[in-house]
Amino acid sequence: MKSCFGNNLNISLFGESHSEAIGVVINGLAPGIKLDLTFIQKQLDMRKPKGKISTQRQEEDEFKIVSGFFNGYTTGTPLCLLIYNKSQHSKDYEATKSLMRPSHADYTAQMKYQGFQDYRGGGHFSGRITAPLVAAGAICIQVLKQKGILIGTQIQSCGGIANEPLSEDEATLKQQIEKLNESYFPVLNEEVKVKMIEAIEKAQTEGDSVGGVLETTILNMPAGIGEPFFNSIESTLSQLLFSIPGIKGVEFGAGFAMQNMRGSEANDSFFYNETVKTKSNNNGGINGGISNGMPIRIKCAVKPTPSIFKPQQTVDINTNENTTFRIQGRHDPAIIHRARVVVDSIVAIGLLDLFCERYGYLWMTE
Template sequence: MSSEFGKLLKISVFGQSHGRAIGVNMDGLPAGEAIDFEELNAFLDRRRPGKDGLSTPRKETDIPLFLSGVENGVTCGAPLCAVIENSDQHSSDYEELRDKPRPSHADYTAFVKWGGQADMRGGGHFSGRLTAPLCVAGGIAKQILARRGVHVGAHLQSVGAEEDRVFPLYPTAALFADIAAKPFPVMDDEAGARMRQVIQSARQDGDSVGGVIECAAIGLPAGLGDPMFDGMENRLAAALFGIPAVKGLEFGAGFASARLRGSENNDPFTVKNGSVAAASNRAGGILGGITTGMPVILRVAIKPTPSISRPQQTVSLSAMETAELQIRGRHDPCIAHRAVPVVEAVTAAVLLDILLEGHHGTF
């Protein structure tokens, strides 16, 4: 099914933004893994809406209810299913959109694919609301990985033209924890203040702005992944592009490497603490689809929120003529800062799946 990813660890997401509930099913989790629910809820709170003036005022507690797969706080081998009830829907805000698809939303493509039957209130199954159950799965994966020395962290690298520092050559778990504890996920708080101003300015103009998220995974051994079409980049890309609003992805130096010479872009090999390492990491910790042992570094581009309050041109599907649309309701002027834990979650889930493959489904 299209809303599922993973090989041994199969993760499927279900529900609609304004339906009764949204949820996730995880099939293939190893048994005997303790889940720290307090830590998981703190992780979910990082993406929760309605916390400040930089996000939608929609109020949701986003506390998951576990229906199966966990007994006395420990995974039991059965598929884990968790649901999050929706409690603050304003479905009437979307009546006009049945006939007038929002520019840069999936309204029109869903209308065509399902013959006008798709539930697109709040974005339906395409909504960023579905990233809440994704974070349940990824939050659990992060805990399992961390117990084995693998840590995943991310920060908001840029909003508009304002930029944070990039991760150092060797990020640490302590750095990840420091960023996660902040109300705005950056390393340089002064840069963060400038980013917040960019977001507020867009809100005041009835507009929106996008951003870039940098994510790193540390503690991965060399040799994970496969060449050609099942490489580490391939597996991560397939899942990361499932996050709503993701429009670009790069690893290591990414597109900047196209402007370099080989002598500038190559990462010289060296020996560090008795193991092969690299003096730089423009490869992003991956060569030939296989991990090098260096930190895996990736960056995700998040487009500006398409729901803006300015009048926009669209069409009336019933009249088949151009029309004007002014979107009402509650919307984020920027979703990039709330998407930081989502990128961590998806990255962690993919890495856990790949590690389980290498250990034949168990650690």
């Protein structure tokens, strides 16, 4: 029973939605990494709820590093980061604690932890626990950015509204990533953005929720990163991406669309222009689980937020009786725009672990 990840860069999450604090311990950071604390806070602010399209639970999400950081640099010892919870409404969950919320982890947590779990706000299974993930990812993003590696995500679809894909041209793609990373609702097309927000607000007024697809790009990846089979880029990043609450599907490159292609169409032909490149990128910058130097392309399916205000059927776990209930409290009509920064963060964590596998942890400061 653990919430840890990493072979070289190891992260361990702790805390619950309504506990005093949540946080992360990071082992394997090289000594001498200069950290921009304002960037960590900026990333945490990107995850915060804002306006009618998010939950009304307002947390400051101010973090505190209590070890592994001294005089502006990492020390190389375990880095522990805390974020205190200050806006809990635990009473919202007391009256319905025995009612298993559909599509939540209430029932599975009950079975695994035998009723001793903290049920308030989803406990350790809550999206609240993604806050320390974002903080840890912000550290990894800084290391990767110093190496020229950029990560960016846009909302590809939301509430049935489709968006145009990101560019295939790397120069244009760099500009798009930089712009997306400054946007709270990451959509480049303003008309599409307005329609998506309207779809979220409509669901909210109806007591419902919507999902969508996030499109992530990793730019300037060198060839040769990743291991065959179990520690491939796909298997490493998929494991992490599926750890984000609400992610129900992950594809790389053309993904499921490749089932309708022939090999002659799906294969990415190589050519040389100062370096080896491919004419198409159906495989999403990965061959044999290892980066080939092209942009890595990932899509994640985000399910509709399970906490909705419509009446739902469930079971009272204390009496084993079928019943109907309506969720109370403060909930998101959509999490996709807030999940964007979590996806970027988790991808950065996975990549840095793979880079350390290839070059060793001192690569971070070379």
